[in-house]
Amino acid sequence: MDVNVLGIIAGFLTSVSMIPQLVKVIKEKNVEDISLVMLLVLISGLSLWVWYGIKKDEMPIILSNGFAVLVNISLLICYFIYNKKN
Amino acid sequence: MDVNVLGIIAGFLTSVSMIPQLVKVIKEKNVEDISLVMLLVLISGLSLWVWYGIKKDEMPIILSNGFAVLVNISLLICYFIYNKKN
Numbered sequence: 001m002d003v004n005v006l007g008i009i010a011g012f013l014t015s016v017s018m019i020p021q022l023v024k025v026i027k028e029k030n031v032e033d034i035s036l037v038m039l040l041v042l043i044s045g046l047s048l049w050v051w052y053g054i055k056k057d058e059m060p061i062i063l064s065n066g067f068a069v070l071v072n073i074s075l076l077i078c079y080f081i082y083n084k085k086n
Numbered sequence: 087m088d089v090n091v092l093g094i095i096a097g098f099l100t101s102v103s104m105i106p107q108l109v110k111v112i113k114e115k116n117v118e119d120i121s122l123v124m125l126l127v128l129i130s131g132l133s134l135w136v137w138y139g140i141k142k143d144e145m146p147i148i149l150s151n152g153f154a155v156l157v158n159i160s161l162l163i164c165y166f167i168y169n170k171k172n
Contacts, residue, residue, distance in 0.1 A: 003141045010138050013131025017124045024119075033110075033119060038103045045099025052096055052146070055089045060138070061147075 007060025015064055018071045025075060031082045034075060043072050093146025101150055104157045111161060117168045120161060129158050 025031055046069045053061030111117055132155045139147030 003138060006134060006141065007138045010131050010134035013127050013134065015131075017128035017131060020121055020124050035106055038106050041099050042103035045096050045101075045103060048092060048096035048099065052089060052093045055092065056144075058142075 004060060007058065008063075011060045011064025011067075015067045015071075018068060022071055022074055022078075025078045025082070029082045031075075031079045034079055036079060039072060039076055039079065043069060043076065046072065090146060093144070094149075097146045097150025097153075101153045101157075104154060108157055108160055108164075111164045111168070115168045117161075117165045120165055122165060125158060125162055125165065129155060129162065132158065 025034070046065045049065035050062055050069060053059070053065060111120070132151045135151035136148055136155060139145070139151060
């Protein structure tokens with residue numbers, strides 16, 4: 001299999017697997033299971049992966065980690081919105 | 087920064103961020119927040135990332151995704167152990 005196709009499928013699967021948590025948090029407006037520290041560690045790590053992908057010029061890495069950064073920044077925004085209310 | 091060092095730091099951060107969920111599931115023996123389908127999608131995606139890393143000969147990708155596969159297979163095992171009990 002072409003390695004870029006492989007990376008795109010891999011990135012698609014790992015990206016899809018993140019959606020339900022975001023949907024659940026938005027639906028239930030409940031962030032008590034989310035650790036702020038871990039979310040910040042994860043966003044930092046994912047951002048470094050995007051940087052790694054840019055340096056190596058690997059589109060599957062840039063796209064999938066870029067998407068993951070967006071999902072987790074959305075979770076971070078939810079964290080601050082719903083954590084205040086409680 | 088050397089791109090391999092960058093990848094190792096990125097992989098370390100994204101790996102560390104997975105530990106608390108595993109610890110929480112083991113401690114609380116509660117898997118009701120875990121979706122089996124998503125766990126299987128995630129493990130498939132991470133395994134393809136390992137394959138991608140092997141094809142591209144990139145150690146940071148192999149190590150971090152390999153670690154993530156182990157963490158998520160542990161979650162899968164927990165899922166079957168604790169789901170049966172309920």
